[in-house]
Amino acid sequence: MFVRIYLYFFFLMVGAVVGEHFLPLTTPWLGAFLVDLWIAVIWFLYDARRAYKILDWIKVGHQNGPPFLTGLWGEMGERVHKLNRLHQQELESSDRRLMEFLTAIQASPHGVILIKADGKIEWSNKTASDHLGIDLLRDREQIIGNLVRDPIYQSYAASNVYDHEVVIEGHQSQINKPLRISLQLFPYGDGRRLMLTRDVTALEQAEVMRRDFVANVSHEIRTPLTVLAGFVETMQNLKLNADEQTRYLMLMQSQANRMQTLVEDLLTLSKLEGSPMPSGMQFHLVEQMLKICEDEARGLLSALASNQEGFKPHQLSFDLSPLSLGLEVAGNKAELISAMSNLISNALRYTPAGGEVHVSSQINEDGEWLFSVQDTGPGISAEHLPRLTERFYRVDRSRSRETGGTGLGLAIVKHVIQRHGGELSIQSVLGRGSVFAYTLPKSRLRFTVAQNSDTQSEQSVA
Numbered sequence: 001m002f003v004r005i006y007l008y009f010f011f012l013m014v015g016a017v018v019g020e021h022f023l024p025l026t027t028p029w030l031g032a033f034l035v036d037l038w039i040a041v042i043w044f045l046y047d048a049r050r051a052y053k054i055l056d057w058i059k060v061g062h063q064n065g066p067p068f069l070t071g072l073w074g075e076m077g078e079r080v081h082k083l084n085r086l087h088q089q090e091l092e093s094s095d096r097r098l099m100e101f102l103t104a105i106q107a108s109p110h111g112v113i114l115i116k117a118d119g120k121i122e123w124s125n126k127t128a129s130d131h132l133g134i135d136l137l138r139d140r141e142q143i144i145g146n147l148v149r150d151p152i153y154q155s156y157a158a159s160n161v162y163d164h165e166v167v168i169e170g171h172q173s174q175i176n177k178p179l180r181i182s183l184q185l186f187p188y189g190d191g192r193r194l195m196l197t198r199d200v201t202a203l204e205q206a207e208v209m210r211r212d213f214v215a216n217v218s219h220e221i222r223t224p225l226t227v228l229a230g231f232v233e234t235m236q237n238l239k240l241n242a243d244e245q246t247r248y249l250m251l252m253q254s255q256a257n258r259m260q261t262l263v264e265d266l267l268t269l270s271k272l273e274g275s276p277m278p279s280g281m282q283f284h285l286v287e288q289m290l291k292i293c294e295d296e297a298r299g300l301l302s303a304l305a306s307n308q309e310g311f312k313p314h315q316l317s318f319d320l321s322p323l324s325l326g327l328e329v330a331g332n333k334a335e336l337i338s339a340m341s342n343l344i345s346n347a348l349r350y351t352p353a354g355g356e357v358h359v360s361s362q363i364n365e366d367g368e369w370l371f372s373v374q375d376t377g378p379g380i381s382a383e384h385l386p387r388l389t390e391r392f393y394r395v396d397r398s399r400s401r402e403t404g405g406t407g408l409g410l411a412i413v414k415h416v417i418q419r420h421g422g423e424l425s426i427q428s429v430l431g432r433g434s435v436f437a438y439t440l441p442k443s444r445l446r447f448t449v450a451q452n453s454d455t456q457s458e459q460s461v462a
Ligand code: ADP
Pocket: 346, 347, 350, 351, 375, 377, 378, 379, 380, 388, 393, 394, 395, 396, 400, 401, 404, 405, 406, 407, 408, 409, 410, 411, 434
């Protein structure tokens, strides 16, 4: 700045001296004045041109560096450029933070919508758009109340009381595939609102299942309990002879047994749900487990025979394919035996006397263990098959109760098999019979070589 003033006055002085000595005018002062005026104009034009260069550079958005200028204007250009760069960096970093923040909200399993004070959508993440059927591009700046037409939401939004959430039908809800969305509004800023949405379909279904389960258990226990209480009352009020007493006591025992079996099955299910996954290191010989199941099945057959006069026993056969000889399975032995026994006892209980039940253990083409129970019983029609493993689901309630069923057997089997990484399959033809089978993965199998020899070497199939 000082250099600039100094130079300006220096040129004025030079101009005054030149004018005074060389301009042949009336007075030497007039010559000095005219030359100074001329120098001042040139100086002004030169300076204005430099100033306009800076101004033009600022006007076009000064993306590139400032024009090359010395002196005051050059320094001013440099400083503006530096400030501008700083400002640009701050903008970029806040843009980046905003993008990171929005990306994080996009990744959230919950839906988020920002609503302006006038009710227009400012921003929405994909989850919220899917929940409510909002098109991210088309519906920005649309009034949210025009898009979410559910009356529950409409009255909630109008109430201005947002201390609770409401549940509405989701955008793609169908009768056979309902979608339930919970949403809540949170006011913030200047009349703005934040809407959070989440899919509560599974939660609601679990709640319905819990309620059904409690109702089913109460019903299952209440029935034998009522019968039992009736017998007790009869025995208290009536004088019964010894035969009648024995008969009543037997009936009471059967109801008590029914309740006991139900409680045992319920405990088994709850234990299965709460216990850790079965070990993959403890191996059990399939032949041994089959032997235990066969003994149990023969016991059940003799019990059935002793309960019914003229009972024609089932033809029960066990088949161990040569490939599955020496097979060992890793897992929980008690659970596996209970799954196998459940399938065998179902086949015996539901197949009329004299029918055939065939149990087999094989290795399938994928190298998995395939355990199957085939019967020549009544069969099950196709519409029941998908629901058979639901708790308390029965095709024929009276037959199930008659044979001491609880409606929990297949639920237990499915649970056990899933815990061991396997799959349960059911095939049935009405009037012809059924095949209940499961597979367990290769990773849980191994073979003990030469069971009857002294060699103890083991060979894994996994
Ligand atoms: P339950 O204790 O009543 O036998 P399960 O869960 O074991 O309960 O079986 C559910 C239902 O599936 C049974 O009530 C019965 O209607 C049907 N079911 C199971 N196994 C057979 C089978 N082998 N043949 C015909 N129906 C069967």
